[in-house]
Amino acid sequence: MKDEGLNLIHVLILFSSLSLLSIGGGNTVIPEMHRKAVDSYSWMNGNQFADLFAISQAAPGPSILLVTLIGYKAAGITGAVLATVAMILPAGILVYLVSRLWSRSADSPLRSAIERGFAPLTVGLVLASGWVMSKAADHDWRAWILTGACTVLCTTTKTNPILIVGGAALVGWLGWV
């Protein structure tokens, strides 16, 4: 663990710069994370990176917590904390400033056009992310039946979503998907 100090510096530089570059969401800089963590710094091999990615997608919380895992592998708990803060803070400050502008511009025509006009685009993007998620999770026909049943349940009834996802997890745990 003699490299830990150097690794911490690399973690800090890597994630604080990727933070502001992650335009369009954390997933857009994952190829660059892979390149650095696997090829440049040899913190892990490609299979491990892919597995950590899968864990971060499925585990509760924002999938950007992938960086927590990378930081942990690179430099222990300190690395995990540093990676998480470095990834969130620079972009977070920018977003905070934009959110202030947004709340101050309640009467501007641009804000009202965004509020009334963007909804169809957002719904399209949400559908696209559901589609991409199903591709990433390698959905086969059994998983699609499960997804279809859960979608009907969630859209037409007032079932608590926790029960739906929990039930689906149980079905998976039993080995049926």
Add this chain to the structure above:
Amino acid sequence: MSEAAAVKPSLLELALTFNHISLASFGGGLSAWSREVVVVEKKWMSEEEFLSILTMCRILPGANQVNVAIFVGAKFLGLPGAFAAVFGLTFLPAVLILLLGAAYFQYSHVPALQNALKGAAAGAIALTLSMVFKTGRKCLLGVIPWILFAATFFLNGILRWPLFGVLALTAPFALLRAWPKNKSK
């Protein structure tokens, strides 16, 4: 709009609420969870405000859901609110994912867990699709919204265009259509 409809939450309530949203989202589907809690349950934002913020949060750098937490937290309680919401969103999940990661590096794989996560992912995709139905029912009224919706999905989901390319094409039409007619500035 329904700007002041909701009671202002405390810092603790912001943190707890985003913690709740975050922990509920195993398998993914965080956007659907945020909407469920922020719009439907807590009524902190109108559907329009939430959906427009969601797309802005995608455009801005940073993780989308962290950005949503910042917007919601800052709307009510400024900088401390943003901190509380992001802390709630990330702290416990970060601890959890570290435990999962440590277990992974110890045993290299956990088959039953992987199966359960696969099932959870199928459920989370269902939540996401159902969000599409629920919000689409309200905002896809008319031919042009449908075209904008379908084009955005097709370019981003099927052709995998980057977000910027997609919005550069669709956003101008969306804004033009929704621009307020009476110029009041």
